[in-house]
Amino acid sequence: MVKTFLPGDLPTMKVIDDIYSKLSENVLKEIQGEQLQCKYKNDAIFLDTKEKIKTFLLSKNFYEYKFNEEGNFYQDLIYLHGNIKVDNLLSGNTDSEEIKVFLRKYPKEEYGKEYDILETGYKGKKISEIRQQENDSFPESAEYQLIKKAFDYGKIHADDRNSILNAMDVPVCPYCNMNYTMKYGKERNAADIDHFYIKSRYPQYALCLYNFVPACPVCNSKLKGKKDTTRQTHVFPHEESYGKEAEFEILNLIELSSGKSEKAELKLINHGNNPKIDNSVETFKINELYDFHSSYAKDLLDKVWIYNDSYMEELKRFISEKSEDIKGIKDIKELIFGRDEPEEIYARKSLGKLRMDLLRQLGVYE
Ligand SMILES: [Zn+2]
Structure with a gap:
């Protein structure tokens, strides 16, 4: 892993500014009439104007924007260790630190309905078994659905995707430092856009500029796939690298x-x-x-x-x-x-x- 060394003026480049003005407008249209609220370093923010949405999408600290859905019961459940049995969660009799953290985060008094669904639908199963059916197995909150719709990555046109990659100017995949991910032809780019915080787990960050890592298809699709990487668990190439460590x-x-x-x-x-x-x-x-x-x-x-x-x-x-x-x-x-x-x-x-x-x-x- 090497650092990406993105251009310092990336968010203010005309091409990026144009793309994100368009995107922010699009996002605003999706959430019009509904409320999308998040927290940024303890300040509550309503994403109700184009400017606020754009600021969020272009923020280097996008991960500091905490949406309520980030604590989504079912999403967190799916990402628990695969061998954990739902029964252990329900009984609370466990030595597993992972389960203890989950139970503290989701007290049974507050999440009675969710625990009831587990009791009736998933007792006796392992998390890995539930994970296989992932998206259709759990009910999603209205807010979570709104976030998925508002920040849908499909909103970025293929040409814009190439323009973003070209503006980022990362000619070699930072994850492997082996495969070239450079610009070719007039406006094309050989890189994939890897979402450091993956779309399926963190749909709120699916359009954030600094969540995009230009990567080779091997690292992006074959090796990383749907693995849950975060700044707490993995090296984030926009900020750090292996360096001399x-x-x-x-x-x-x-x-x-x-x-x-x-x-x-x-x-x-x-x-x-x-x-x-x-x-x-x-x-x-x-x-x-x-x-x-x-x-x-x-x-x-x-x-x-x-x-x-x-x-x-x-x-x-x-x-x-x-x-x-x-x-x-x-x-x-x-x-x-x-x-x-x-x-x-x-x-x-x-x-x-x-x-x-x-x-x-x-x-x-x-
Ligand atoms: Zn690579």
Whole structure:
């Protein structure tokens, strides 16, 4: 995972402003006559004007807008751990922290009707069994239905989708830092729009600009799918990345140098055991995917062994006689291994993080 480094002026770009003016108007039309209220940092907000809707949709902190539906009993229920039995919820006799949290959030005195429905319809079942029928199994509140209708992602026209992706300017998928997601043709874009907070679980954020992550189809559809990722559980690429907290390393340097092993064993090492990094690595199968790039790692390693310090000194002497641009060892290193780049640059290149992490592990750069 690398950071997306979105342009600072993204929400005020003309193309984005035009699209979101149109969208806000559309949303307002859907909720006309009904009330849609949410909380933003303890302030109650009625989404009853185009401007307020637009402010919400373009907010970098969209997730701070809390809609009542976010605590929707059935939605939260569906996302409990799959092996939990409904009976445990009903009896309340449990050691599971997850169930305790749920019961505290939804006291039986206040949610009698919902618990009754569980008692009559779902007793004896596991959450995973209910989940299979997901959308048609539980009644939805009127507010939840309104939110789904108002913020329907289908409202964004395909051309606008491409324009948004092009304006975001993220040429490589931030989740894998492997596949290109760039602009092609006149206005097309090869990326998928991944909803970091997924649409089915958080329909209120389905149109929020900063909930969109330009991602490759593999990471978006095949790997992430409907997994419930949040800022609390996973690394959110608009705000953070693995950075130096988790770095790729070749694990078997000694075996490779003695010739006992031919294949470089690559792994992303989570130095501080940050659980959000562990979850993201697992969701996007980073270690499995990068196993494929072990030959890249081996080639880089061979290069480091060939161009040792004395060889580079010799090269420096030889080249600096012919070129004024080459002055120090660093210039020679950059000529051979590529530039020493900050994340802002390498995030835009396929395997940029792998290259920089390995060059640091192998002592080429600091
Ligand atoms: Zn990807």
